[in-house]
Amino acid sequence: MSDTVRTRFAPSPTGYLHVGGARTALFCWLYARKHGGQFVLRVEDTDEARNTEEAKQAIFDGLAWLGLDWDEGPAKGGDCGPYFQSERRAIYDRYFEKLVAADRVYESEGAWRFRFDRKPVTMHDLVCGEVTIDYRDESNTPDMVVRRSDGSYVFHFVNVVDDLEMKITHVIRGEDHLMNTPKHLQLIEALGGVAPAYAHIPLIQNANGSKMSKRDVGAAVGDYIGSGYTPSALVNYLALLGWSSKSEEEIFTMQELTERFSLEAVNRSPARFDAEKCAWVNQQHLLRMSAADFAASAREYVVKADLPVGENFAAAAAAVQEKVRLLSEVPEALRFLLVDEFPIEESAWEKIQANAQAGAILQAIHGALAGLGEWNADSAKAALSDAAASIGAKAGAMMFPLRVALSGKSGGPDLMVILALLGRERCLQRIETLQSKRG
RNA sequence: GACCCGUUCGUCUAUCGGUUAGGACUCCAGAUUUUCAUUCUGGCAAGAUGGGUUCGACUCCCAUACGGGUCGCCA
Numbered sequence: 001m002s003d004t005v006r007t008r009f010a011p012s013p014t015g016y017l018h019v020g021g022a023r024t025a026l027f028c029w030l031y032a033r034k035h036g037g038q039f040v041l042r043v044e045d046t047d048e049a050r051n052t053e054e055a056k057q058a059i060f061d062g063l064a065w066l067g068l069d070w071d072e073g074p075a076k077g078g079d080c081g082p083y084f085q086s087e088r089r090a091i092y093d094r095y096f097e098k099l100v101a102a103d104r105v106y107e108s109e110g111a112w113r114f115r116f117d118r119k120p121v122t123m124h125d126l127v128c129g130e131v132t133i134d135y136r137d138e139s140n141t142p143d144m145v146v147r148r149s150d151g152s153y154v155f156h157f158v159n160v161v162d163d164l165e166m167k168i169t170h171v172i173r174g175e176d177h178l179m180n181t182p183k184h185l186q187l188i189e190a191l192g193g194v195a196p197a198y199a200h201i202p203l204i205q206n207a208n209g210s211k212m213s214k215r216d217v218g219a220a221v222g223d224y225i226g227s228g229y230t231p232s233a234l235v236n237y238l239a240l241l242g243w244s245s246k247s248e249e250e251i252f253t254m255q256e257l258t259e260r261f262s263l264e265a266v267n268r269s270p271a272r273f274d275a276e277k278c279a280w281v282n283q284q285h286l287l288r289m290s291a292a293d294f295a296a297s298a299r300e301y302v303v304k305a306d307l308p309v310g311e312n313f314a315a316a317a318a319a320v321q322e323k324v325r326l327l328s329e330v331p332e333a334l335r336f337l338l339v340d341e342f343p344i345e346e347s348a349w350e351k352i353q354a355n356a357q358a359g360a361i362l363q364a365i366h367g368a369l370a371g372l373g374e375w376n377a378d379s380a381k382a383a384l385s386d387a388a389a390s391i392g393a394k395a396g397a398m399m400f401p402l403r404v405a406l407s408g409k410s411g412g413p414d415l416m417v418i419l420a421l422l423g424r425e426r427c428l429q430r431i432e433t434l435q436s437k438r439g
Numbered sequence: 440g441a442c443c444c445g446u447u448c449g450u451c452u453a454u455c456g457g458u459u460a461g462g463a464c465u466c467c468a469g470a471u472u473u474u475c476a477u478u479c480u481g482g483c484a485a486g487a488u489g490g491g492u493u494c495g496a497c498u499c500c501c502a503u504a505c506g507g508g509u510c511g512c513c514a
Binding site: 278400 | 441
């Protein structure tokens, strides 16, 4: 099947995996998956001076975390290997000889330059449409070096040769490559190959509209790993940057994205990265997780924070599933349920101190809870109402002081749930503790 | 500077000549929750500017402005 879709992600291991690169990889992956094709990973490690082992690993780790598995590439193999350009020297030499034979290259100060055909070159980009660059203007398009004086080959040459050799049908890459495309088209023509289809996707910018650089927080996929984000959420948000489902839905699973994705729906203008919305998307994904999955994901963050995870951890986790935007917020949201030492929020403390009724309320609740026969949510609720009635207060007024006594917070899980999870003894103790702190 | 691409609420976007220009994030106000969160309802907020073409333009064309990209023996 010669018309099987084949896309590729071709990063160079000179830094971490950038969110822009991740999105490019995502679009390539989605396009291949959607059309039942193959997604190839090729490592462009021709710049020995700048390549690092860590960078290479960061790329693999980042893609794996995002769930962008490749059908061919490092650690996977395939019919078009090797998948590291540093190991494909013989192939490049062979192609280079074709250019020599066709008299399309000439030596210049030890390097070899490719002689462009001096004519207008038109590309039919799947996103940008028809774009023409006039190669008759030599000052703007000087013949390019394809082979350095040290014998190594430059990006344009190896990139084109590999796309040809690996039978790539769709090259989806960042818009920063748009002006390279006519060069690649010329090379392919000289080599007698068939050009793949091209799709140049808009770049991702910072919140202020500037270019997202390596120093920016959140620019690396690694920043999201282990910092509270779900891979599916980052993928979802990245997909929304420069692509639209054309519907009013925004939260998608990988499966749904695959079904809906199309290059025609990709925008042409650059998009800014909005951390707020990214966090919101994450919250939506957490909300949609099963309780068991959420507990499992939350668990590692809690363990990392040195908090104990007992038998009832699942129940505790369930209590905060819809209270957090990031998994990294879980430990603090859960601390009071796991240990007896917990801080009291300053603003909550001030409100308690300012509340003249607080002492009476806590005392009434203490009495009601202490005398409770059965300890469950319903009976606790009834007890609170009784306590309120006994001091002539509204039931709603009981909640805040009790919440602060039990959790030290002004917000958190449902109070009845907290009561049930903590158990009578701890609840009574905590109320007593707050009473004595109040002095 | 030259050459490309782009320009709808603060941000992400819908609209493919005729709409009260829709949705989402953020923010504000209510409702629900006897508490918290979720959720729901409502509100604030946009077609860069100037010319055309057309009965009619956010949509098509031109110019200007602004933004981004590219001009390496980096990828």
